[in-house]
Amino acid sequence: MPRRIMVVDDSRLVRVQLEDVLKGTEYEIAAYCRSGEDAIAQYGDVRPDLVTMDIIMQGMDGLDAAEAILKDHPEARIVMVSSLAYEDTIDRAKAIGAKGFVDKPFHQEQLLRVFAQALA
Amino acid sequence: MNTAMTKEGLEQILDQALQDVTERTAGVRLCQGDQPLGEDLCTVHITFDKGFGTSLTLCADTGLLVRMAQNSFHEEAVSPEDLEEFSKEYFNVLCGKVAGAMFRATQVAAHFGPPVFTHGRYEPEGQAAQIVLTYAAEGNTEGAQLIHHVPKP
Numbered sequence A: 001m002p003r004r005i006m007v008v009d010d011s012r013l014v015r016v017q018l019e020d021v022l023k024g025t026e027y028e029i030a031a032y033c034r035s036g037e038d039a040i041a042q043y044g045d046v047r048p049d050l051v052t053m054d055i056i057m058q059g060m061d062g063l064d065a066a067e068a069i070l071k072d073h074p075e076a077r078i079v080m081v082s083s084l085a086y087e088d089t090i091d092r093a094k095a096i097g098a099k100g101f102v103d104k105p106f107h108q109e110q111l112l113r114v115f116a117q118a119l120a
Numbered sequence B: 001m002n003t004a005m006t007k008e009g010l011e012q013i014l015d016q017a018l019q020d021v022t023e024r025t026a027g028v029r030l031c032q033g034d035q036p037l038g039e040d041l042c043t044v045h046i047t048f049d050k051g052f053g054t055s056l057t058l059c060a061d062t063g064l065l066v067r068m069a070q071n072s073f074h075e076e077a078v079s080p081e082d083l084e085e086f087s088k089e090y091f092n093v094l095c096g097k098v099a100g101a102m103f104r105a106t107q108v109a110a111h112f113g114p115p116v117f118t119h120g121r122y123e124p125e126g127q128a129a130q131i132v133l134t135y136a137a138e139g140n141t142e143g144a145q146l147i148h149h150v151p152k153p
Helices: A012-022 A036-046 A062-072 A087-096 A108-119 B007-026 B062-073 B080-106
Strands: A003-008 A027-033 A050-053 A078-082 A100-103 B030-032 B041-050 B055-061 B116-119 B127-137 B143-151
Touching (some): A003 A012, A003 A036, A012 A027, A036 A062, A050 A062, A062 A078, A078 A108, A087 A100, A100 A108, B007 B030, B007 B062, B007 B127, B007 B143, B041 B080, B055 B062, B055 B080, B062 B080, B080 B116
Parallel strands (some): A003 A050, A050 A078, A078 A100
Antiparallel strands (some): B041 B055, B041 B116
């Protein structure tokens, strides 16, 4: 059975890139949210195996959205997918309970490795 | 951008980030040059809102951004919405790389908001260009300028 991913990113380009990279793998995109607020609203209905979360978005940023989801759903597995891959941001992501960090622009090998670690 | 960083050091960070992200995201190689931009331009702009108080702008020939968007979406037909989406995401990634390199150099975290896209050239109010890097696409007449703005004295 495929692992269901909720993609949270305000760019359709990232959704297209993720669809490309996940084609033929054990993962499928189950839901797509264009904002942190939308992700918080949808999480309980979708119940994905994994969430990919952008950081810089219109409205609530991805770190705040991840924190809010984890507060209501501590079992959620969230991987941050962002170009802000440096200590300050990675440390904050870890502190709120994110399971991994993928640097943009991403490639398949890196993405699948972090997904597998997050779901282990 | 920061007093702990020389202008030359910042130029190097900007140049490396732009060349790397452009090639990896859109499969286009840009080389520094002094070729003037055309008349049909688009601009993406971000403001660093904490720690720096500066901004970055990419002004590019629309044809170049369209070509980059086509490569990224793997589609020949690129709508105006796609062009804006691509430009904002591309610049978001580029600025993330710049912020990361700046953090490693200065230990100051540079936070920035979502990119703003406009048609034509955009000059941020109350700011002056400190660094202007001009690029031409390899094998093409189209180009782009990456501009670092600082507050006017």
